[in-house]
Amino acid sequence: MNDRFSPGFMDKISGYRLEIKSVRMRFETLNQSNNKPEKRRIMKKYDFKDIEGMQAEVTETFSDWSEEITVSQELINQFAELSGDSYWLHTDAEKCVKSSPFKTTIAHGFLTLILLPKMPTPLSFEVTGFNNMLNAGSDRLRFTGIVPANSKIYCRSRVKAVTGSAKGTTLTLEQQVHVVGEERPVLVYEMMFMYM
Incomplete structure (x- = not known):
């Protein structure tokens, strides 16, 4: 019978699996303890x-x-429409480049x-x-x-x-x-x- 399938070999494999599982559980516990969320400050x-x-x-x-x-300019334009304030300083980018001291809409x-x-x-x-x-x-x-x-x-x-x-x-x-x-x-x- 091939040794790979012998009962002794299977016992060894089971033992390794248990060891790996044990190490994994210890690692996860350690990881959780190191990554505990900070206590929320009591208001x-x-x-x-x-x-x-x-x-x-x-x-x-x-x-x-x-x-x-x-x-954004889109938000500014929406507010201009809603408020009725469409003054060029807010809505006309081309004119602002030429005539505004800010060189852009505001x-x-x-x-x-x-x-x-x-x-x-x-x-x-x-x-x-x-x-x-x-x-x-x-x-x-x-x-x-x-x-x-x-x-x-x-x-x-x-x-x-x-x-x-x-x-x-x-x-x-x-x-x-x-x-x-x-x-x-x-x-x-x-x-x-x-x-x-």
Whole structure:
């Protein structure tokens, strides 16, 4: 009988298989322990009536940058049609090359403003216990630079103020939009929202 098929040979093969399986299991266990997901940072929580607690979040330090978005000429054209503002600085690339100081079309300031919800910057805390959260307006809006067509923009924010009233708690969030790579913001907006 050929030795390859003898019972002793088959026992050896089975033993090797068990050893390989054991080594594989130890490797997988080690790999899993080395690649454990980082513990999620526990977010502070404030009841919306805890004005003093929330005021501790007021800071001069801005958040990390949001995701980048591209302000394409197509997007600018769509906003021009929607808003009725088809001024050539936004829509006529040829004329801009000849006559604009920027030599290219630029986004409308209000287009940059309405793109803010597409660039969320998470707060470092959570507000709880409220029934409604309303946009209460703005204390400040400045268009401080231009957004050339096809630029990438992103946003960062900071908590500027927390105040209370009989109606609820108002949080003022300063948001700055920059063209990626530029130090000076193109938009500064202080958004106020009220927790009730």
